[in-house]
Amino acid sequence: MRGKKVQLLSAPYGSALAQEKHRLGDDYNENTAIRRVMAANAKYADIVMAATFGARNLLREEGGVDAFRRQINLQADFLLNAVGFEKVHGFFLGPYAKNCYDGSLINSADAKDFHGEQLIALQDFDCLPWFETFPTINDAVGAAMAARKHARDVAINFVVGNDGNLKSGESVTAAIRACESFAGGFVRYYGVNCCSYEGARKAFENDQTGRLNVFYMNGSDQDPATLEGSCEVVKEDVRGRISQIEYLIDNFPQVAAVGGCCGFEIGDLAMLSTRLRK
Helix, strand or coil, rough: CCCCCEEEEECCCHHHHHHHHHHHHCCCHHHHHHHHHHHHHHHHHHHHHHCCCCHHHHCCCCCCCHHHHHHHHHHHHHHHHCCCCCCCEEEEEEECCCCHHHHHHCCCCHHHHHHHHHHCCCCCCEEEEEEECCCCHHHHHHHHHHHHHHHCEEEECEEEECEEEEEEEEEHHHHHHHHHHHHHCCCEEEEEEEHCCCCCCCCHHCCCCCCCEEEEECCCCCHHHHCCCCCCCCCCCCHHHHHHHHHHHHHCCCCCCCEEECCCCHHHHHHHHHHCCC
């Protein structure tokens, strides 16, 4: 990659935990598995994230912001104390939509309120809120509006199909422009995740804003819609996938951060780290 410096993102928690559960069977312990994934992220990744499990249920059905804040503090404690990492760089934050592959439009104002509550829960952390797997333009716009309201830099990542478009049908160009009209300059990164290589490549080829600078794609070439939100994605050819990541880095100079999403395992993060550091 001709010496280009690109940051490596944490491995995806949902997928890595699903792989651990499959590997360990009855011996699986979620907290132990979370610590193992975090330890690998702390060892190999440049941008080390903590997870926020069950955000929608916590914020809407099980105690609101206080319950979500307790979950965040628990995950941060795992990373900082159990793993011994010095700083949480960011938190993965999910969409307002119930299903990250559902292209049905939601209300941007409702999404703004939901994502605002996520940001309020993070107010004690000096880190980057990392919004991901947004299937619709309105979910993303809601996050952009919340970022501006709370004066907080964020990352926004879209789910795209094999055509390179959001599940609600818009291009990434249209989605970024819509977000920018509300964000007030508070979106640091735009990216695509939980998608195939074909979808990521088309999103970058068709982007007219120059602001698309992150991707972390699945270990499968299937269109994300056919995976039905499963973290247990069949890994088809990780070495080939890493070569595809290198191709995108080499051909799109705006790329600033990369990683793997569903189907990538802890060992794959180590392999990708080695390739990026050559």
